[in-house]
Amino acid sequence: MTAGIRVRPDAVVMGDLNLLRAVGRAGLRSLAVSSDPRVERSRFAAAAVGIPKPGAHTDAAAEALVAIGRALEQDFGDYRPVLYYSNDAQLLLVSRHREALGRYFRFRLPDAALVERLVDKAEFQRLAEELDLPIPRRLPWSPAEGASLPAFPCVIKPASRVGWFDTQVVETLHGVPHKVLKITTADALAFWTGAMQRAGRPFVLQEFIGGGDDQIFSFHAYLDGHGQPLASFVGRKVRTYPLETGRSTYLELVHEPEVRTLGGAIAKTLGLVGVVKMDFKRDPASGRFHLLEINARFNLWHYLGAVCGVNLPAVAHGDLTGAPIPPRRESAVGVRWLNLREDIKSGRAGVRAGRWDVAQWLASYRGRKIYTVMAWDDPRPALYSAARWWRTRLHRYVGGAGRRAA
DSSP states (O other): OOTTOOSOOSEEEESOHHHHHHHHHTTOOEEEEOOOHHHHTOTTEEEEEOOOOTTTOHHHHHHHHHHHHHHHHHHHOSOOOEEEEOSHHHHHHHHHTHHHHHTTOBOOOOOHHHHHHHHSHHHHHHHHHHTTOOOOOBOOOOOSTTOOOOOSSEEEEESOOTTGGGSHHHHHTTTOOOSSEEEOSHHHHHHHHHHHHHTTOOEEEEEOOOSOGGGEEEEEEEEOTTSOEEEEEEEEEEEEESTTTSEEEEEEEEOOHHHHHHHHHHHHHHTOOEEEEEEEEEOTTTOOEEEEEEEOSOOTHHHHHHHTTOOHHHHHHHHHHOOOOOOOOOOOOSEEEEOHHHHHHHHHHHHHTTSSOHHHHHHTTOSEEEESSOOTTSOHHHHHHHHHHHHHHHHHHHHHHHHHHO
16 A cells, blocks of 8 residues: 555645645655546655545545555554645545544544534535624525525525536536536526436525625634644635636735634634635625635645745644644735636636736736646646647547548
């Protein structure tokens, strides 16, 4: 299981290149738990192993992680590396098997019941309402004929994103990765609520908070076992794809004291510990920040945070192992994270929708950037991706030429 590791890993990283690079920038040796060949080729991965997909095979994935832990213990002694997890399925895996995994790995999680309520968006809606957190209003809805309609626009939010992008609902959207569904008409409401029910996906119907993607801010922090923040930063989305309802494509760090204060207060109210990310959207009309969701896991933002001087994975490692914790500092600004391939789709969509013109779109790329795949200090993943792209193109060209000749 760990035969490829020649040095003792400081960290076991379940995540993509972004998280792996954030951990690596802390000077930590990582065992990457990933089947992504780009991750395997990163210089920050001492070795890489695969496990069953947590969302579909949670118990099997937990057993595989325990086996990795046993092998590490056998090879390197009882030292327990820090475990990093980066999506909801991985978070639930670690939380639900925390006792077994805690024997071999170090991690800090909120209470198990709270983790479940944070991941389940319907439960989180109820929790936020109980505590009077500034969450968007839940809208009444009934499929009965003659029932009153909610105000439009509104959003349908799947209760769980575990496996969401593989559902028939997203297939109906031609695979475009909508995190939520924006609804503007009664017909669309009937169609998409029906689609959610047929797919067996519980959902929450919420008011839509106005404003573009650039009004979405996030509070990122690492909290010790007493809930005290050891480090934090604030980010802002520049663009997503699809617009308003999709995944991040372009990000930056900002100084926004209100988000930092609000995030810290909510973390204290909930009794959070460990790593946390809170998404807020500012209503341009009122200036009020609305809490969209809370994630108690690591994420792609931590690469940008590390580049800008606040490395939350490094802080987590120090807290969990007793190693020196990086001194607290304010994050730098002026560097942006870019997923160029997906952001081109977002930019084109914005031009078509009249959100910006081509000149404004291209001008937004000025300044220093880091990328989701390409990194000058870790080039092999990008070289592998480029070679694979050219092989695919060549194969299609040769196959097409053969068919034409026949």
